[in-house]
Amino acid sequence: MTPAGRPTAAERTLLARACDLALRARGHVSPNPAVGAVIARDGEVVGEGWHTGPGKPHAEPAAIAAAGAATRGATLVCTLEPCSHTGRTGPCTEAVIAAGIARVVVGTLDPLERTRGQGVKILTDAGIEVAIADGEDADHAREVASPFLTWAATGRPEVMLKMAASLDGRVATRTGNTRWISGPEARALVHRWRADMDAVGVGIGTADADDPSLTARDVDPAPVRRATRVVFDPHARLRLDSVLVQTARDIPVVVLAGSLAAPERVDALRAAGVDVEVGQADHGAAFLAEGLDALGRREIQSILVEGGPTVAGALLEAHLVDRLAWVVAPIVIGGDGAPAAVRGVGADQIADAARIPAPRVERLGDDVLLIGRLRPVPGGIA
Template sequence: MNPNSDVERWMNHALALAARGRGAVEPNPMVGAVVLDAAGNLVGEGWHQKFGGPHAEVFALAAAGERARGGTVVVTLEPCCHWGKTPPCTDAVLRSGARRVVAAMPDPFPRVAGGGVKLLRDAGLDVTVGVCEADARKLNEPYLKLLGTGRPWVHLKWAMTLDGKIATRTGDSKWISGEESRAKVHELRGRVDAVIVGRGTVTADDPLLTARPAGPRIAARVVVTASGELPEGCQLRATARDIPVLVYTAAGNESKLEGWRGDGAEIVGLPASDTGLSPDAVLADLGTRRFTNVLVEGGAGLLGAFLDMKAADEYHVFVAPKLVGGDTSLSPVGGRGVGQMRDALELAECVAEPSGRDVYLHGFAPGAVRSAT
């Protein structure tokens, strides 16, 4: 087989391998690699499996061994050329004797940023960049956004009835969605860095906000309360020493939360306006912590604030085949909203699929998908 042929098929295979690291490698990017021998046969494959562990090229080249000599390394991201938690992947490529490297996209990380490609080319290797680049960028949108903007990728999630309600007129909300939908939410919680709610959700629902069963990540539980008012007793406060709790409040209101601080929560004061805390200010602080994916679960005021500021990137909506009615029953998204239907946010790449008896709608904010490219 000509090693120059069928490279897109091998790149797609490498992208599928890369996706196996979702939730385990952040804030690093997901990366997959395959090694073809001089005849174009697959002789090694690997992916970045966990943060701080070996990179994809190292696994793939180790599997290939001497069969990599004279062959091709197909990798979803430019090989790194710097010492971090692991040695440079360019060193492993050069030691392998491979003569060609095909990368889906350059790595914008400042300590790489084309340096890996230059080093390999200077060593005499044939290097191609840009095969399946759009797919590679889509896979690592959260990584690219964090690097490009200093903000994490924001997922918004809610469950509602067929008539658009998140609770009855008495405030009862357990349960709107079915077991399959709730399992999807727990899976999502298990691969993000933070689950974010507002004061009203803590007061009304007393949530634990953990992933059950546990996923590859343990998300910080984040509460946004400009007023600094929170219940004295609740599950979040009771478990703050076991699983991180982070509370954002208006600067000057931190003293109201000294009891929470004493029980293990971290309290952060931020500048606030008459409308409360800015989602961007919260996201900026989370970005300094290198949080890559965050999940906003409610309530309506917080979801509305993120929507008004166009601060969300990805949407997860579960619609149950139930009707509750009621003029005072709550809707999922509050905030200011838009004045004209033509200004309504229309999700991109939106798909609907069954989730038990519910319908799961999944889509992206227009433009957010490529915001950091």
């Protein structure tokens, strides 16, 4: 028999299902976590639910409602510890107790120090058996709520850096031509990511060179919300006639500026509807960290940074990248003047290079995507 406190093999399968359900809400759930829940009785799934967004029912009550009378004596498997506080909705622990659930399997504990373990305690005190996942199962449960968990632990959004490079690691030709390095499948996936993130960012060099809109286009299902566009722009030099500024009143744009930004530039951007955050630092790692803090204060929990090479290098050197997504296209650009994907000082030794441990590798048309984490999701059981 499985010792008390650990999920059974069947419950581990249900937890994987709950993780899949949780992911359905990514892109419209923040500032809440993505959470999924499954209720099973006598080996049969009798209810499923996931949290669909702020103010909407949490995953557990949604699954309880779906299960109806079948909750009596059933097992609830949920990706995150049930909440014990009253926020925009009532405490989930109360709903679980009232539904007559006999056993609860928790994917990962609440990340907040002050509430961690409280949901489990309330359930245990009410006579409900509680099992907590560990190892790969707990990692999986944390992964689905990673933007929320990262933000809760650090006050900053989870940063996913995405670059597309040629086989020889270039992101443009020597003449500055960049369209297109990656193929349509990779570009479509980037639009999906944009739709799922709270923010999409670039450095001012890219904003200047490419005049991007940074919106999610041709995405099915259509995005529920529009990601905030962010420019890392120490001198607040984003052009007023850029697509970003021209559309700032419809879809938010945040310019992260530094202490050396000219006040008249800041004022002009603000007058055009841009939200300008002026930090204390003027450049480097401190500037980036401050900018991410400012985004965290706006409850931005995830950001897709699409380069360019200078900002990519600075973020990597500052250890501010949580996830790396690298598209490699089957082309060789060549030329001594063609820019590399990452600028900056770089690693002295290969052992010091940023490395994705066990990356996921995917074929996207003729391109190859390598994706993975540079840092674990915070919130593991110490």
